Amino acid sequence: MSFYLPATSKIESTETPLRAYQEVDISVKYRDTSGLNSSSSIVTADKLRLDLSSGFDEQILTGSARFKVGSDTFLDRTGTLYRNVNPSNNSGIASGIIQYGTGKVEIDSWTPGVDNTIVLESLTTTTDLPPMNRISFRTPIIPIRSQSLTVVVASLEFGQLTLTTDENGVIETSHAHGSINHDTGFVNIYFYTKTEITVANRAEIEANDWYDPLLEYDELGKTYINVPVWIDASSVRYNAIAYTYIPLDSEILGLSATRLPLDGRVPIFRVGDIGIISASKAYELPNHIAGQTYSLADQRISWCELEDSAGSKVPYDMYVVDYDYGKFTLNGDFALGTLVAPLKAKYRYQDMGLIRDVQINGQITFTKPVTHNYDAENSIVGSALVIGDMQARYTRKFVQPTWSNAWADEPTGGAISANYNDALYPILTTNNGAIQERWALVFTSTTDFRCIGEYTGQLGATGTVNSDFAPINPVTDAPYFKVKKEGWGAGWASGNVLRFNTVAANFPVWVIRTVKQSEPTVLSDQFQIMLRGDIDRIV
Template sequence: MSFYLPAVSNIEETQVVRKAYEAADISVKYRDTSGLNSSSKIITGDKLRLDLSAGFDEQILGGSARFKVGADTFLDRTGTLYRNVDSSNNSGIASGVIQYGTGKVEIDSWTPNVDNSITLESLTTTTDLPPLNHVSFRTPIIPIRPQSLTVVVASLDYGQLTLTTDANGVIETNRAHGSINHDTGFVDLYFYTKTEITVANRAEIEANDWYDPLLEYEEAGKTYINVPVWVDASSIRYNAIAYTYIPLDSEILGLSATRLPLDGRVPIFRVGDIGIISASKVYELPDYIAGQTYSLDDQRISWLELEDSEGVKVPYDMYVVDYDYGKFTLNGDFALGTLVAPLSARYRYQDMGLIRDVQINGQITFTKPVTHNYSIENSIVGSALVINDMQARYTRKFVQPTWSNLWADEAVGGAISANYNDALYPIAVTNNGNIQERWALVFTDAQSFRCIGEYSGQIGTGSVNTDFAPINPVTGVSYFKVKKEGWGSGWASGNVLRFNTIAATYPVWVIRTVKQSEPTVISDQFQIMLRGDIDRVV
């Protein structure tokens, strides 16, 4: 028995797109010489394509289209078709897109094996709503949280566009380009497609009403034009998360909040300011031998403290630090005493420089390179409060007949003959011992007096026959020194010598803010670090 394949003389293939509104017969050409063979094939369509505005050229209003395909009812929402919307909760199945400019519909989800007849139930079109490709608006509440803005808009040719911003507030897709200012809430969006102009498409592009030769531009040796993507301005919807802040209470802050930003955050980095990079590390001592010198892993450190395993600080007079070479030496009479081993050295090294540039992403550039190696886990960048040169001094020396308990900077009452000659014997003050204070030396008789401070209270008594130098208990040196040679005669009980001392310090307001949250530790603490420049003796 022999089998013979059918003789094929010619095969013709024709692809024709049929739309639902076109009435047409499907023709099939085939060859079957025997007349006894038959076959069937099931073809599954990927999408159903309709034209709701066939025969006229008008723009469809968003939310006006309603039609049925078989037993399914479709509604449009901002360019997206939803199937079988439940009236109780207004939810449906996203099933396709609609082009408001052309009326074309693409359905990618429907109920199979049912009648595919189409019934148009509702549709509204207009000729008075010109399309746009540039939209700007401002959110009513500011500031906006980064990466929280989502814009939904219906395009006339591409259906619904869903746009989201990145961390920098930028929107960049192949059809939408724009940005948002998180502080002001201003959104600016352009809709276009960057298209290369070639010989093949130039005639088609130039035939558009919007074409202008000035819109063409050169890039990398090629000619491009931004082809507008038209959108329905009435369809634009957005969603964003904005911050709101509780008003700052001036009584709680301790200062006026008039000039503070709404969120209370003040910029600490500006171009031209001084910034400091710091790295904090811990070195555990292998032992604690008196007179032993220990070397750290880093040199040119700026600060060091020793503490035991329970966080108790080792007295500063029990060790000496060599900051240049990163070493410290325990005193020859060092003893552990009540301290609990092991001991640890907490130290810090830093670089200080002038800030050249500050970026919104947090990048800071200095005018000079750093001189240490810094790692992310133990380094921070901070700003510096520049104090400039400070020197202790005294000012506003005067006398008055009686002490009235009023701390005025001018004499109260009449003049007296007694005085102190500070032209020849100035009151001596030092940076280490002096404090910010107003002093009154109130005489109890012709030779003795009491020393009273406005904030310190009475700190001692003295006599015109000896130098008066009360000791500052914090530093162990005198607040000031009044020389016995400067006292004139004629002092009587009740007379007062008044003067003010200005400390070699700088007034700094410290306000610590803790955000609302559950406590993570029972107690917490912080330190204020002072940096100073000195004259080295080489």
């Protein structure tokens, strides 16, 4: 009887996970004749892995690695490997990563069907470059536009890290945690991995040189530690978009910009100020029947007006609005006339409240809940310019002997015996009729006088001391003021003057509208200023 040893046909290297078997039968297959039962298999690899610094433990310098795999040449750029870089335009194919701390390379793109010979052409290492896990820097230009900062850095274990800030300027990944101040351009980033400490890994963590018991912290009943992610400080680079503002001449702008912020933007929301939430909507009338009442989709509205399809406003005296119930009624004699159907009702409802908190992300908190439903499409939030109570009045009453066409608030030319007794008969003004004006009543005889305004000029109406004088404001059909006949004393002569000022029920507001430099997108543009006031309800 003869015994033949197995003949070797080829040798293959494979990696197979092994485990222990217990109480099972193991079957072994073998062949005793060369050439019989031979087979071949094709293995498709997702990545090629190799170690450029095998046999020594030194940190690789950024951009120093260059090697060939088959016919492909790979270059290192901040932890990313590029294949077959074109020297004419310096562009290549991103094909993998390199770990500067371990020298391990992972290639996920290569030319198939060629030999796998590896040739190291260039590599520089060092032992004098200490790793870091925190970087801080400031951009040279400020302010920085939101979500525009991108930081690229090479880590020693995880390859290249590309970090981008969110709208709040925060960087939050599994390996990097930081932020940027958009106003100052200061960037601060920590590199670490939040790791739970368990019985299994405690010994391994405590064996590191950086470990300190004070670094441990508890969270939700578990113990954690921030394991440093070491980076190569020389590999850090960033990209950001900054704003540059061109200062305008104060004569062009219309006011001095000395006290304005650098970017020209003024904060409009502050804690303790009044804020208003407003929603603007439109309702198209199905018809236009005189005397009919139409209901809007919302109640407790604050403003409503009607206009036709061409944008012309329907006269306010042709309909009545019920603001509490969100309804409006066309007058019984309503007629379309020159208006173009269909008609449309534009209305608005609002909530006003005291601002309790203002966050940098734009979130505003009021001291009370809102009473309407608001959607983002039709709603805005604005601050309020609190004016307070306004009431028309008159001031600076005095007399002088002659009229010199000089509008001064003090008498000139000496004293006269005649006067007007406004202590018993004050000059009457109304909010509806009074305007901001300086008036002069110039006598043309011992009883008659003419009325002159600094801006309105001489009025057509003349007065006499024998009757009340109340010139009409043509805009509101209400008197500018009313001078009682009982207040006139004796002794008036031709040329004498009674001077006084009227103060209107208004508030001085400067409205400046800024349009950025660009090509016009519409032929015309307009805006509307509205006053929001409180009313007294009559029960």
